[in-house]
Amino acid sequence: MSFGQTFKALSDPVRREILTLLRSGRMSAGEIGSHFDMTGATISYHLSILKKADLVHESKYKNYIYYELNTSVVEEVMAWLSHLKGGNES
């Protein structure tokens, strides 16, 4: 995991909204796309960025690809931020 990749993934409003949608559970690519006024190809691009940043995991079922939040990376980012404001250890 690289923080650069993770923060870059988090820097786009569409991707943050996708993550927010996934708070309530796994969702297929198409279902995610239906919340946005964009082509499926664009949504797929954003999902690939989130996947590379390991912020989501995918699983296949029938015709669909389901995405779900990976909270462990979210926690790593929080730990980095916590260290930042944490004071002057090490």
Place this chain on the structure above:
Amino acid sequence: MSFGQTFKALSDPVRREILTLLRSGRMSAGEIGSHFDMTGATISYHLSILKKADLVHESKYKNYIYYELNTSVVEEVMAWLSHLKGGNES
């Protein structure tokens, strides 16, 4: 404050390193720049991004401009991330 701006600011490695430097206290622009193999103009550009994201504050003394971390925005970002992984309230 906009999360987009904040995450974008955090997505660059130079800017994350500047913030890490500022963990140990305020520092002048030149002192910050001396830690990088880049022109002062480039460092100034990065500082302006951090400033716009409200991640740092500046104060002037004599010839120098000092920068320091603004931890309150760091906390707002952490709160957003916490909400993300937090489960399904609201």
Place this chain on the structure above:
DNA sequence: AAAGTATTTAGAAATATTTCTAAATAGATA
């Protein structure tokens, strides 16, 4: 006031990001 030091601003070049359309892939159903 003149010269020096610290920092920013302007403008340009190289690179990266975001979006689209069109085509490709993969799996499901008729």
Place this chain on the structure above:
DNA sequence: TATCTATTTAGAAATATTTCTAAATACTTT
């Protein structure tokens, strides 16, 4: 098997980001 549905990939256009050099600003010291 042929076709339909869901999703991704490729390629291109528009926009944004990062870096540099050169010049401008601002404050200090001589």
